[in-house]
Amino acid sequence: MAPRWLFSILIVNMAISFAAAGSLGPPEPPSKPKCHIPCHDSCGVDIYCHWNHRIDPPTKSSLHWKTADGREQFVDTGASLSGMIGREHFSMNSELQVWVKADNKHGSATSQVAVFDTGDIMKPSPPVISSSPQDPLEISWSSICDEPHLSLGGCDVQFRTQAEKRWHEEEIGAQGSYDFDGLVEAGIVYEIQVRCSCATGLSSDWSAIHRISLETAPTGQIDVWKDCGVPATNLDCAMTWKKLPLSQACGHILGYEVKLFSKHGTSVLMNISAAEPRDRLVCDGPHCYLNSSLKNISSAAISAYNAHGATLPAYITIPTTPGKVTSEHPxxxxxxxxxxxxxxxxxxxxxxxxxxxxxxxxxxxxxxxxxxxxxxxxxxxxxxxxxxxxxxxxxxxxxxxxxxxxxxxxxxxxxxxxxxSCHGIPAKVRSFKVITIAATHATLFWEPAVLTEQNGQILYYQIGVHGQMAVYNVSASHQRENKTFELANLKPNQECQVWIKAVTEAGPGANVTTSFVTKQPEHLVLQSKSHIFAPLLCLLVIMCCLFALYSLHQGSSKTCLCINENVPDPYNSTIFQMLQYQAKQANEALAWISVPIYEAHPTMSTLEIVLTQPPVCEHKCLPEEHTNPAGCTRQRQYGKEQYSKMVDSAEGKDLSGVDDAGSSSEEEQDASGYEQHFMPTAAEILNT
Missing domain, CATH: 2.60.40.10 (Immunoglobulins)
Known part of the structure; x- marks a missing residue:
């Protein structure tokens, strides 16, 4: 393995050595310079020369010239491949010799010498081609040689189809137009260039490419589409289309015919001139769009026309519901x-x-x-x-x-x-707040920055609490949706300051901060409530006792009860209702503390104390002829079954002191305390 690496290093070193050896010698000679005096609006006075040369970084160039009287001068051009000879350094209509010299530290090289007459190097600017919409097969051009001080020398024309690479060239002499009739086919686009020279001097460069086509009725259909904005809200859309290529336009497009179909079944026809759109047609480069609202429009059709006919209508449907952005098929x-x-x-x-x-x-x-x-x-x-x-x-x-x-x-x-195309630092999030707070957690809510301000693809959001090391990364897969996040592992009654920032490929954005305080645990809240309700419960019991004593005192001071039209029901007694209400309030209050007190059917008894002394009749008590003079006689049979007894709900006993077994001899017994207090006597009834 090691010999292979050594061999590779040796090859690289040899290549570097050969390259260095090549640069150790003198430079290669530059090409022969080409010089001219440019003519645009008018001809200039300075000579411009250019040449070709492979220049290594240490090589410098210089432009040299020699006039007819033997004066030799030069100008340094450095690494540039062009240079200028000022008007003060030569004479017009005289011979001039020009060459280029290249120098480096190892030597120099000189180009061939260009010899010319300074009066024969006038070079006009390229012609400008135009064509008439009525006759697209004929082109014309304008040249600087048309100026009074110059005259047109000769012109050349070259053309080809868009599919060809080779040009067809033709010399046409001193004329400013050319007719392609018989040379081109209908429906095919041709590219044309022209160059001209003045009576004396050099030929211009080739003009910009001009395209023509033999005009017939346009073919095909317009490529039409709709723009409904970002995101597609369906609030409104724009009808847009692409201009016909020359191969389909087959001439000059004069305008467009647009037909709009409403959702209600009606239609509107619009004829829009390309020359005078009247703010209804807006074209920008290869695209045009209809500057008209498409609300309540269900579909549309469009065709382009020229002097020979129109295209087939192209149809487009306008969405009736917003397009939902999904990730089902990403x-x-x-x-x-x-x-x-x-x-x-x-x-x-x-x-x-x-x-x-x-x-x-x-x-x-x-x-x-x-x-x-x-x-x-x-x-x-x-x-x-x-x-x-x-x-x-x-x-x-x-x-x-x-x-x-x-x-x-x-x-x-x-x-x-x-x-x-490029990601930047993201903008701040919007509307960062806390929507729910508990003892150990809280729910955060925020809105992403609007799409035009995000500055890049948001990868995720970072959330943290000041004073804590933990940082949470929240995915941003659906950036248009509002975000929520549950912040856990908090302490009860804790002051929290939370921050959030968005992150793109370029890095994180600025922090946005919000604050809140967590709640107390539920059992502490209940204990706090019990501390409040315990004194209230004691106060309620005391008030009930005082009210009962007051009621007993008032009952003992009664001497006589007058006749009423309605017999009172003991279950409607104020004392009875008050005791039931007090019992209900006590149960509800005790429900807040840990030990519930509840009795489904509480046992309650009402005891009325009746004085045994002879009653004193009030002004409404009426005496009876056959009555006991000791007091007011009362009727015992009136409602005796319903009101003659008061039964304890727990023991089933008659609170009047009479058992159920003795109820058959009720008439022979003395009246109960309840009847003596509430019921009228027989004498009172008879007298009435």
């Missing part, structure tokens, strides 16, 4: 500032795959208005990759989408992705 996007390459690999069982005719791949620069920053390419179903060429801005997002298109130009969005 596409791969690779970008730099000059190229955008898209590739995909779709499954064979794609729904409705048989009805699809082709794919359309489009890109849209985020933030660009409708119809601009936009391009698309149609490919057949067998294609899985394509490349856009152009100038793609740094740090700008481009949404690339893949559509499947049917034969009637209905389209379905298959997938979409975001690409960047």
């Amino acid at each position: 596409i791969d996007v690779r970008m730099n500032m000059a190229n955008l390459t898209v590739s995909w690999n779709l499954p064979s069982h794609l729904p409705d795959a048989k009805s699809f005719k082709e794919y359309v791949v489009q890109y849209k620069q985020a933030g660009s208005p409708l119809g601009k920053g936009f391009d698309w390419i149609r490919v057949n179903k067998s294609c899985t990759t394509l490349t856009f060429t152009g100038h793609f801005e740094k740090y700008r997002a481009y949404q690339v989408s893949l559509f499947a298109v049917t034969s009637n130009q209905e389209s379905r969005l298959i997938s979409s992705a975001i690409g960047y």
